[in-house]
Amino acid sequence: MDVRDTIRDVGVRMDRLEAERESVIALSRRLIRGTKRAIHAIHIIEPYDLTELRRMSDELMTKVYGSPELLSSGGAQDAAAEFAEVCSSISGSLALSLNVLVILL
Numbered sequence: 001m002d003v004r005d006t007i008r009d010v011g012v013r014m015d016r017l018e019a020e021r022e023s024v025i026a027l028s029r030r031l032i033r034g035t036k037r038a039i040h041a042i043h044i045i046e047p048y049d050l051t052e053l054r055r056m057s058d059e060l061m062t063k064v065y066g067s068p069e070l071l072s073s074g075g076a077q078d079a080a081a082e083f084a085e086v087c088s089s090i091s092g093s094l095a096l097s098l099n100v101l102v103i104l105l
Contacts, residue, residue, distance in 0.1 A: 017069065024063050025074035031056045032075065035082040042089050050086065057083045 034053045041048035060079060064071040071077065 020063065020067075020070055021073055024060065024070050024076050027056060027060050027063070028075035028079035031060060031079040032082050035079070035086045038086045039082075039089070042086070050090070053083060053086065 031053065034056065038048045038050065038053060057080065060076060064076045
């Protein structure tokens with residue numbers, strides 16, 4: 001493998017990482033917006049279905065698991081913390097929120 005091949009491979013890996021990072025950023029923003037709506041619903045004592053938030057949180061954790069460069073960029077940690085806050089605010093969801101926070105450690 002010559003230098004040009006190495007440079008091309010590095011470029012391909014960086015492009016893939018950048019695309020993954022952009023995906024994590026977009027998903028993190030959607031999750032944070034959803035958690036804000038859920039927290040508002042909790043404050044005004046209205047029911048809120050967490051199904052979509054759980055799905056987004058699972059997707060986010062799958063994307064960043066084992067990838068510190070993705071976990072530390074794009075608000076993934078903030079989104080996970082916001083989701084954990086929502087879960088801990090709802091009776092019986094403390095275990096779920098702790099599972100989300102464990103990934104951040």
